[in-house]
Ligand SMILES: Nc1ncnc2c1ncn2[C@@H]1O[C@H](COP(=O)(O)OP(=O)(O)O)[C@@H](O)[C@H]1O
């Protein structure tokens with residue numbers, strides 16, 4: 074076969090791959106919207122409770138998704154705020170302080186962590202909570218905190234890697250600028266290196282948020298419950314959107330109930346999209362403020 | 371006026387891993403003079419400057435042997451000795467890179483940045499020092515109304531002078547300039563040359579330059595760096 078045909082074939086393949094992916098995405102979202110559209114509305118979220126009453130926590134929502142939405146937000150916020158300092162700290166360590174065999178060993182650990190299936194991480198969280206129940210306090214059960222810790226563990230590799238790569242890819246001139254002006258290594262980190270790596274670090278945060286919001290396996294084993302109501306404390310049960318979708322689709326009684334599953338999917342979509350949008354805006358602001366620009370003009 | 375020695379370099383070798391850049395170099399630099407360093411690119415001129423303020427230490431695999439002594443307050447001190455504080459060395463030996471590298475902050479913020487790092491200076495004092503540094507590089511009149519603007523909006527020549535002002539804010543005794551005119555047009559380059567001649571009154575300058583014209587107009591002495599060796603001739 075002539076080279077020209079191989080090249081042409083490859084081009085067609087590339088176009089087709091992109092096109093098919095696009096089509097699948099559109100079918101997927103279209104199907105979701107079609108199925109869930111009718112169940113969308115304030116009633117899906119708040120049931121028969123008045124929205125203001127629910128938002129002000131005056132009345133519980135018993136037949137809507139409000140507790141699940143709140144649970145998912147709480148879960149994401151808690152996991153990400155646990156994982157963030159640890160992940161960024163470790164990423165800084167890997168890029169700035171570790172070297173040689175130590176660095177390779179740590180790297181291997183993080184790769185293993187990144188490769189652990191979430192059900193395994195969930196099982197680990199579950200065993201921890203059993204351990205705590207037995208040896209620390211009989212009051213402790215699987216709960217929001219255990220879920221958040223397990224999820225934090227799950228997303229740590231993303232944060233570590235994105236921080237590490239962002240720092241390691243900074244051009245050498247950027248590294249040297251502040252040092253040449255008398256900065257200590259730590260000052261260099263805080264005044265120059267971290268601000269300049271912020272866009273890269275934030276991509277890791279975005280990934281982590283998505284991962285925490287959608288995960289079902291971990292939370293199923295560590296404290297999510299079907300009708301726990303609003304999360305009241307980090308030591309209590311909570312509801313979450315992905316878990317709601319899972320329970321509804323596995324044990325629905327009628328098509329109306331299944332429709333709330335689709336409605337919940339759209340909501341989850343909305344929750345993750347709004348979280349993404351939020352981090353995207355922050356990322357853009359950070360990029361604009363720290364972007365490298367050539368001389369003048 | 372008899373000039374005093376400012377920098378003494380003895381038996382200095384520098385390498386990136388196995389790649390030798392400087393091989394047992396001997397050199398002396400006199401106070402208040404301009405020494406130009408020329409030579410083909412990739413021979414280690416920039417690396418040589420980084421040896422003088424120990425900036426090479428941040429580069430993995432780089433290593434130095436030999437002695438660099440700099441006269442501080444009338445007394446020669448080995449810059450590699452443990453008793454030599456790195457921050458003090460880098461404030462005394464200012465360096466300006468080849469491509470202007472303003473930090474993503476305001477014009478005034480850039481010039482005041484070294485003061486901020488040092489934790490010195492009350493506000494009033496800081497403003498005075500910023501103005502003084504910008505005036506020394508003849509940038510004050512051009513930017514005095516744009517001190518709060520993003521420094522990256524300045525033109526190339528202005529950015530280069532801004533970086534010089536930033537290096538001058540601590541009034542260094544030695545100033546290392548790496549091809550200061552390479553990214554500038556002829557007019558801006560001439561401005562930098564005048565500036566170098568003025569700075570000679572207070573600093574010892576070591577300037578990497580490719581432009582023979584610039585070297586002829588400014589330098590008291592020219593050294594050529596090639597194959598790890600630094601050799602030179604006195605001019606004028
Ligand atoms: N960070 C580095 N690590 C390894 N080698 C380097 C590094 N920086 C420069 N070099 C090498 O050292 C040599 C000298 O570089 P440099 O000092 O920039 O030369 P010049 O300024 O004369 O062009 C070059 O061959 C370059 O490839």
Ligand SMILES: [Mg+2]
Nearest residue numbers: 415416468548
């Ligand atoms: Mg160079």
